[in-house]
Amino acid sequence: MKNLDKNYNPKSFEDRIYKTWKDGEYFVAKIDENKKPFTIVMPPPNVTGNLHLGHALNNTLQDILIRRKRMQGYSALWVPGTDHASISTEMKVVQKIESEGKTKAELGREEFLKEAWEWTYEYGGNIKNQLEKLGVSCDWSREAFTLDDNLSNAVQEVFIKMYNDGLIYRGDRIVNWCVSCGTAVSDAEVVHKDESGHLWHIRYPFKNKEGYIVIATTRPETMLGDLAVAVNPNDERYKDIVGETLVLPLVNREIPIISDEYVEMEFGTGMVKITPSHDPNDFEVGARHNLGQCVVIDEKGYIPEGYGKYSGMERSEARKAIVEDLEKLGLLDKIEDHEHSVGHCERCGTVIEPVISKQWFVKMENFAKEALEVYKNGELNLIPSRLGKVYENWLTGTRDWTISRQLWWGHRIPIYYCDDCGEIIVSKERPEKMCLWKYKYKTGSRYFRYLVFVCSLAIFNFRLA
Secondary structure (H helix, E strand, O other): OOOOOOOOOHHHOHHHHHHHHHHOOOOOOOOOOOOOEEEEEOOOOEOOOOOOHHHHHHHHHHHHHHHHHHHOOOEEEEEOEEEOOHHHHHHHHHHHHHHOOOOHHHHOHHHHHHHHHHHHHHHOHHHHHHHHHHOOOOOHHHOEEOOOHHHHHHHHHHHHHHHHOOOEEEEEEEEEEEOOOOEEEOHHHEEEEEEEEEEEEEEEEEOOOOOEEEEEEOOHHHHHHOOEEEEOOOOHHHHHHOOOEEEOOOOOOEEEEEEOOOOOOOOOOOEEEEOOOOOHHHHHHHHHOOOOOOOOOOOOOEOOOOOHHHOOOEHHHHHHHHHHHHHHOOOEEEEEEEEEEEEEEOOOOOEOEEEEEEEEEEOOHHHHHHHHHHHHOOOOOOOOOOHHHHHHHHHOOOOOEEOOOOOOOOOOOOEEEOOOOOOEEEOOOOOOOOOHHHHHOOOOOHHHHHHHHHHHHHHHHHHHO
16 A cells, blocks of 8 residues: 655646546536536636636636536536637737737738637647536537637637627727737726826917817827817806817817816816717717717827827827926816826736727617616525625626727627728628629729620610511
8 A cells, every 4th residue: 555645745646636537527518308508608818818716716606606506406507618818919929929029900801810820729729627626517519719610610600690670780889908918808808907197287279259268188199189178057157158169279179168077067167178089078078069980099009190290190199299388378277186097908908098980889778778677676696695785886887899800819899891882781791793783883983884885785786587
């Protein structure tokens, strides 16, 4: 008989025990009419990283539940899998190829995807090995990866169904844009951090009379895109100036003073600059007052053409230059220290840029409403109960969900566009013909000329006959 080790050494037997479990298919769920099914789908960890303590706790709790149900006689299935981690993986692959002196654009889509798959094959197995080390009782015969063909097909089917049901649309709205990753991200992918910043008080002169008003802002660089200044309609201080015209400093654009209940009278000066293209709340105000749009920070984080010396500047560089110029012109009233929450990209840590962009969205209002109703009527119970308030806050005032990304690694939206007329076709497969009558036979095209020629020839022959 082998003597027991003096100290506990899991490495000496845990791998052997887990191999015995797998070889014996002890965790493989089989269809049995005499057993009631019980299923858990593992929230798939990102294939790019390593498990942390949160994963260990989460999977331990799932393991306890599934093992208990298995011992109670259920046909217990725990489905394991990993997430392709679109943004994270693309970022890692971009970093890899850049270290080799290449760029994503130089490689092209197909070669880049080959690199991404190779990276996934090399590093993706690490998560599985860590889960096995935890001893999880998953049914590995049903392991899934979110880019597997069957799952990709399911994504496309659901997209098409939701589009046909009017739940998905394409539109111009404010999105969270990461200038580093080069893509829109959802609210859930933005991490808000409290930071020490400043509140710049800027003087906006009147056009038709002497004097100025003072606007407080945390982002002076966005003033280039201001289309109005708003005050609260109940603010007695400013009732007499609603409707007046201001001259936007540095840009010399004429902008109106409007009233809107969105404005908080107690914050700053009680006057808010409205920049519809770079703030979700300003976007709504702009829509209510038909202000239009004015994008002043591009997808790379730079000021576009048309703004003099500021064009071509990176947004933080532009902020510094704008503040300096305001001070030289005597238009900087004062600067205050200010603590505020700033959104950062969850993947790369870059400060998020809110910007208007044409993207695909899911309508969330009805989903959120139904999810709230089942909680309020008692069909859904949350443990501990204090999470109920968090749940309600999460679903109250939910904005439409941005689902499109400007990436190559990930599921492709099953949408095809006609370059000539802009028609959208929703299809899993690329259509052989796009809007045949709408653009192939338009006046001036060779198809139209050919059609006219054939018809003319037919009429001519008819007359000869």
